[in-house]
Amino acid sequence: MEIQKIPTPALLVDLDAMESNLRRMVDIFAGKPARLRPHFKNHKAPMLAWKQLRMGAIGMTCATVREAEILVEHGIDNILIANEISGEWKTDRFAQLSHHASIMVGIDSVANIRELVRAQKKYGTRLQVVIDINTGMGRCGVLPGQAAVDLARVAVEGGLTVRGLTGYEGHLQPLQPGPERDEKVRAVCRSLVETREMLQADGIPTDIVSTAGTGTCAVSGQYPGITEVQPGSYLLMDTQYIDRGATFQRSLAILASVISVRGSNHAVIDCGLKELSAERGLSTVKDLPGVKLKALHAEHGLLELEANSSQTLQVGQKIELWVHYGDATVNLHSSLYGVRHGQIEEIFPIVH
Amino acid sequence: MEIQKIPTPALLVDLDAMESNLRRMVDIFAGKPARLRPHFKNHKAPMLAWKQLRMGAIGMTCATVREAEILVEHGIDNILIANEISGEWKTDRFAQLSHHASIMVGIDSVANIRELVRAQKKYGTRLQVVIDINTGMGRCGVLPGQAAVDLARVAVEGGLTVRGLTGYEGHLQPLQPGPERDEKVRAVCRSLVETREMLQADGIPTDIVSTAGTGTCAVSGQYPGITEVQPGSYLLMDTQYIDRGATFQRSLAILASVISVRGSNHAVIDCGLKELSAERGLSTVKDLPGVKLKALHAEHGLLELEANSSQTLQVGQKIELWVHYGDATVNLHSSLYGVRHGQIEEIFPIVH
The missing domain is CATH 2.40.37.20 (D-serine dehydratase-like domain)
Structure with missing residues (x-):
């Protein structure tokens, strides 16, 4: 028509441009140890998530329990809710969804842990968490280093499965590309990877260090020890991101x-x-x-x-x-x- | 719960406050010749539209064909789309909905008329229009006076039913209440009522002169010759409107x-x-x-x-x-x- x-x-998407973006991101990560876990929050279209998965993405990132629910309902497994959640309704729903798929959720406080431990007991399923690291954006997250290790320890003692770390250098996305930004991105990566090593040394083995958005993932994805990246905007590229270079x-x-x-x-x-x-x-x-x-x-x-x-x-x-x-x-x-x-x-x- | x-x-609404707002607007119009045709665009909740209708509103105003479709689907009659529409899909849908309920749509150009005449012929239903008057906001609408009469003449000759005029003094809504604003509101009303008299003199009888929003309707509704007002925001009152007094x-x-x-x-x-x-x-x-x-x-x-x-x-x-x-x-x-x-x-x- x-x-x-x-x-x-x-709302229109130019298919040639979108397919080019899809391939380009796959090409960027070809042969790199870091894998793609695209963010669902940007397009909210399960058919696009499936395109990303069929092109090699290992799973999806999302921002809310509702988005995780949509992903599960559309047959998608290996989901990271890269945010904290709170309240009985949401922690219960997270536990219920964990019966259907592998889902992780971010935590940055003992209060988060307490709610998840309660839900884990109620539903008898093993809940998976990642420690959310404040990489300098100053929104959610604990500081990298000892604070993260301390929190992970509480989670493990509560019976939760700590899969690793999630960060998001949102404050670096608007910066123009170039060596100066790249250096800042690498500093974020370093703090995440060092924190994971501290967890390891503390007897908490993990398999995930997840971070980055569309503007920074090419650099993060090359940093040794970053296991996956979370870009979202690259597929339905908007002019805000174009203006950022x-x-x-x-x-x-x-x-x-x-x-x-x-x-x-x-x-x-x-x-x-x-x-x-x-x-x-x-x-x-x-x-x-x-x-x-x-x-x-x-x-x-x-x-x-x-x-x-x-x-x-x-x-x-x-x-x-x-x-x-x-x-x-x-x-x-x-x-x-x-x-x-x-x-x-x-x-x-x-x-x- | x-x-x-x-x-x-x-999203929460305080029921005491909402019910007070509902009654207060009814009280303002008690005994006045102008009637209430609340705007649906603000709440988009058919159950609230029905509350307004059961408290004496004569029908609903809306902004889009889709909103008119929702109103018709929910059993609501006497609908004013207080905007222009264009394109085959929308004019066709407007004509289809006119089989189910009394619906009017705003026009401000010969192009609008041409599209509606086409749809009227295609669906064999009598389409109703109101002339949209630019009351000074400078968005859509023709100027009051002869321009409106000329357009109404083209509509009548095309076989459309011209029900009257719609205006909206959006530029006066942000002004603080007081005599100065009231005078400006009355000037808008005067231009609308005089335009209707010109239509009458030109052999185009009409029954509707519709205008006003939450901030101005108490004044417009008292002006002789204004037959109805279109406030929307009064029910789910927000702080932007509160800040305006x-x-x-x-x-x-x-x-x-x-x-x-x-x-x-x-x-x-x-x-x-x-x-x-x-x-x-x-x-x-x-x-x-x-x-x-x-x-x-x-x-x-x-x-x-x-x-x-x-x-x-x-x-x-x-x-x-x-x-x-x-x-x-x-x-x-x-x-x-x-x-x-x-x-x-x-x-x-x-x-x-």
Whole structure:
């Protein structure tokens, strides 16, 4: 079907670009000891997760118990929830899911351990954890080194299985690529690998040291002792990451329709904040030089033509915009349309 | 069920506050000629639309064909899509829905009319339109006066039924209440009512002059000749509207869980941009003075305690935040939990 015919606003992925990104990431890790565990949070599409797995990913990373549930439901095994969870409902659900698949969850406190030990006893299943390391981002996680070893000791004594460490150098993702950032990435890797050695020395053998995002994984994945990386954004590459110097191809766009034109240089599209996130910046219009997205209201986007633009906009015209922030935009849709040569070739359901 | 037991993040509405808002809006319009046609786009909950209808609303306003479809599916009649639509899929669907219920759609161009005339012929149903008036917001709409009459004439000649006018003084909603804003609201009303008189004089009788939002409807609703108002935000009152001086009660909150605590004044909650919009500003923490939401990441919220705060935060603790921007937050959820005295008393499904 031609993309002109689908109801707007619609989330599009350029299949050539996406497939190129998929292969490129596989090529980066060919022959390296570190393996790929792509992050599910970015695309939330089981059909894309399966593409990643069939191209050699060892399992999936996710951010929430609900995402782990979706992965399990879609037949996916070897899952890392790279975050802490809390509350009876979530720890119970995590324990239930552990009957179906191998799942690990991040911990950074004795309180996390206490909740998981309770759930492990209740469901009689062996729960697997990774110590979440604060690599400098200052969000969750314990500091690398002794603090991590101390926490792992409590987990082991509580009867949990400590599989290893998870880190995420989110603070390094926005930095421009280059030797300076690479050095910072390697310092993060060093702290993780040294922490694992301390665990080993303390009689806690582990098999996982997991870290990195799209911007940093090529460097982390080469660091001896990093066993796996967690990039998510590379597949549905957005302009936020491109602006940071990512070398993958932009693939994610929104299709909208012009519903109203005012004078010669203002138009309104049927796509607003409810379908396109502006949380990290406004999207840019694709293939129409001189046409700018000026603002997003809840259900409307306001386009403006530069004074000297040769473009004209008409009611009914289809407009494509590059998605600026994929994570928070994919989340607003339930279908991702795969496009090649102006045709819808695929539909990937997004599961919530 | 106690609210502590539901999985987080969860969208909550304080039932006492919501019911007070519902009654208060009914009281404002008691005995006035203008009637209530609440906007569905804000809550997207058919059970709440039915509450509004049973309290005297004459029908619903909505923003999209999909919302009209949801209303029709839930047995609701007399619907105004207060926006332009374009494209074959949407105009066809609008015509199909017109077989089931009385639905009007906004138009502001001959192109809109052409598409609707085509759909009317295809489906053999009589399509109803309202002329969308640009009341000064500068989004969609034709100017009041002759431009509106000319467009209505084209619609009538094309065989469409012109029911009247729709306006929305969105640019006046953020202004502080007071005589100055009231005068601007009345000027908008005057231009709408005068345009309707011009239509009448031109042999195009109409029965609808619809306008106004939560911030302005008390004034518009008193203006002679305004037949109905379209407030949406009053029911699930957010802090953005409260900050603008709205006299309804704040009712919409998010429940989150602390998943990680760092040092004595940082904590992380399991609620991020994917569940709580920051498009118009950050939400505030409820009932915990000295605790501030500092940032929202995709799946995390970062809390900070002021240095002199007497609060402490613990893993597993439940935190409520007032929703700052309801429109873009409700859209992220599929259930709205109705709370009274700390108990979940109701669940209102949100339909997408």
